[in-house]
Amino acid sequence: MRHVRHHVIAALAASLLVASPASAQTLYLQAGRLIDGVTDEVRTGYCVTIKDERIADVAPCGKAPDGATVIDWSAYTVMPGLIDLHTHLADLGQSADLAAPIKASPAETALVGARNARVTLEAGFTSVRDVGTYRGLTDVVLRNAIERGDVPGPRMWVAGAYITIPKGGGELNGVVPNEELPADMRLGVAATPEQAAEKAAYLLDHGADFIKTIATGAVLAIGTEPGAVELSEDYLRAVVTVAHARGKKVTAHAHGAEGIKNAIRAGVDSIEHASLADEEALQMAKAHGTWLAMDIYNGTYIDEEGTREGWPEEYLRKNRETTDTQRAAFRRAVGLGVNIGYATDARRLSARAERAAVPQHGQIWNDPDASDPGGHRPRRRGDGT
Numbered sequence: 302m303r304h305v306r307h308h309v310i311a312a313l314a315a316s317l318l319v320a321s322p323a324s325a326q327t328l329y330l331q332a333g334r335l336i337d338g339v340t341d342e343v344r345t346g347y348c349v350t351i352k353d354e355r356i357a358d359v360a361p362c363g364k365a366p367d368g369a370t371v372i373d374w375s376a377y378t379v380m381p382g383l384i385d386l387h388t389h390l391a392d393l394g395q396s397a398d399l400a401a402p403i404k405a406s407p408a409e410t411a412l413v414g415a416r417n418a419r420v421t422l423e424a425g426f427t428s429v430r431d432v433g434t435y436r437g438l439t440d441v442v443l444r445n446a447i448e449r450g451d452v453p454g455p456r457m458w459v460a461g462a463y464i465t466i467p468k469g470g471g472e473l474n475g476v477v478p479n480e481e482l483p484a485d486m487r488l489g490v491a492a493t494p495e496q497a498a499e500k501a502a503y504l505l506d507h508g509a510d511f512i513k514t515i516a517t518g519a520v521l522a523i524g525t526e527p528g529a530v531e532l533s534e535d536y537l538r539a540v541v542t543v544a545h546a547r548g549k550k551v552t553a554h555a556h557g558a559e560g561i562k563n564a565i566r567a568g569v570d571s572i573e574h575a576s577l578a579d580e581e582a583l584q585m586a587k588a589h590g591t592w593l594a595m596d597i598y599n600g601t602y603i604d605e606e607g608t609r610e611g612w613p614e615e616y617l618r619k620n621r622e623t624t625d626t627q628r629a630a631f632r633r634a635v636g637l638g639v640n641i642g643y644a645t646d647a648r649r650l651s652a653r654a655e656r657a658a659v660p661q662h663g664q665i666w667n668d669p670d671a672s673d674p675g676g677h678r679p680r681r682r683g684d685g686t
Contacts, residue, residue: 327352329369331362332379349379382427382455386594387573387644390417390457391443392434397611399523400476402435407485410436414443418454421647428456432552432573433513435473437462437488441508461509462489463554464497464540469531470519470554489513494539497532501543512544514569516553517560520576520603520619527556527623528577530563537567552594556623558582565591573644575634576627583630587639594644597631600624 328351335347337359348362350369365371391414393402405413421429431440440459447454465471467490468479479487489504491497501512516532518525525531537553544551545568553564556576564572565585571592575582578593586593603612603620634641 327357327366327369328372329365330372330379331375332377333375334378335359336378336380338381343378383425384428384643385421385426385645385647386430386432386571386592386642387596387646388421388429388431389434389647390414390421390429390431390454391440391459392436397613399473399613402473403476403482403486405436407436407439407442410434410439411442411446414439415446415452415454418443418447418452418457422453422455426455429458430511430552431457431459432554433460433463433471435486437485437504438507438509444510445508458510459508460511460513460552461504461507462500463513463515464489464491464500464504464532465515466490466531467492468524469515470517470522470525471513471515472522474525475523491536494533494536497536498539498543501540505544505547505549509549511550511552511570512540513573514540514551514553514564516555516564517557519554520556520623521616523613523615527574527619528560529557530560532560532563534563534567537564537569541568561586565589571642574627575630576623578630578634580633583634583637583639586634587637590640592640592642593634594642595627595631595634596644596646597628599646600627 328349330349330351332347332349333345335344335349337344346362347359348365349356350358350360350366391411393405393410393413398404402410431444434440438461440457441461443452443454444457444459446452447457463471468474469490471489472479473482473486476482479490489500491500497514504512514532514537516530516537518527518529518531520527532553537551541551550570551568552571552573553560553569554573555561555564556574558577558579558581561572561575561578561582562585565582569591571594572578572586573594575586575593575595578586585591600620600623604617604624606612607617607620631641
């Protein structure tokens with residue numbers, strides 16, 4: 302990652318470049334190489350003009366506009382803002398301390414999310430799909446704060462909570478009896494398809510941009526198995542019907558092959574993880590145009606860091622049982638031409654925990670030890686993604 306940070310992308314994202322305190326100034330960025338995201342061409346000799354924190358022009362370099370601050374990034378590659386389809390910004394995630402999410406109030410959770418959002422933006426990600434939080438609707442609060450300009454962060458599309466069966470992969474299991482969890486930690490818990498439809502409508506009514514369902518057990522959830530089906534096809538279809546009627550998307554956390562197939566048949570728009578996808582599941586995804594968000598490098602990180610830091614053995618076992626299979630499925634999906642989106646599953650905990658069980662926000666592209674080329678760091682959301 303450090304090699305990539307210094308020598309390939311290091312300039313972060315052209316769409317994020319903003320002025321430091323004097324926001325009305327004009328910046329003239331000299332890029333060594335430019336990837337515009339529109340063509341497959343890597344261009345050289347191009348400059349980016351930024352006015353009032355927005356990209357005004359991308360053209361061959363010439364005379365800088367009068368009064369512009371010239372930034373020499375000729376040693377770097379400049380590209381548009383990155384997009385992460387699987388984050389958990391407004392969440393305290395999983396760690397050796399299973400109770401971490403319940404120890405933090407909704408307000409603290411949102412504040413941790415604000416920090417995570419800033420770190421993610423500074424790593425070059427200008428858009429994220431935030432796929433769930435134990436503290437329901439804290440992601441909505443964070444998204445709204447970013448949109449108002451109260452805190453810096455990427456554009457967020459948020460799920461609000463997890464649609465999950467009682468004691469399923471979307472519940473905070475193993476801390477207290479689930480019935481004693483705070484109400485905001487069970488906003489999406491539903492035992493029947495009818496309840497699931499009601500929960501989905503509630504989340505959409507309260508600001509969710511899409512719906513996240515937990516179709517199978519999870520690796521990082523106590524008492525569930527990744528290959529086990531948790532949501533039936535009828536259950537998933539009830540959620541899809543509600544969401545699609547409002548023009549909203551539905552994604553399904555699904556490791557196991559049968560859970561993946563149930564979700565695709567029910568009409569979900571994307572699958573998270575897809576770790577144990579078999580040939581039939583991948584062919585179905587291809588035929589239906591279903592997107593896969595497969596966080597394929599997490600297996601190594603969880604095994605190394607989790608073993609070192611003493612994560613629950615259940616986490617480590619399930620991770621070992623899914624890592625190689627997921628990577629094989631990913632290679633096959635690429636070969637078939639299945640729609641695949643970039644996904645990290647990045648999380649970052651509060652100061653109560655030293656490390657997260659999956660890569661932390663900003664770690665994928667941003668080296669915290671590296672100096673910022675040109676001394677210009679992103680301050681708030683940019684334009685051009």
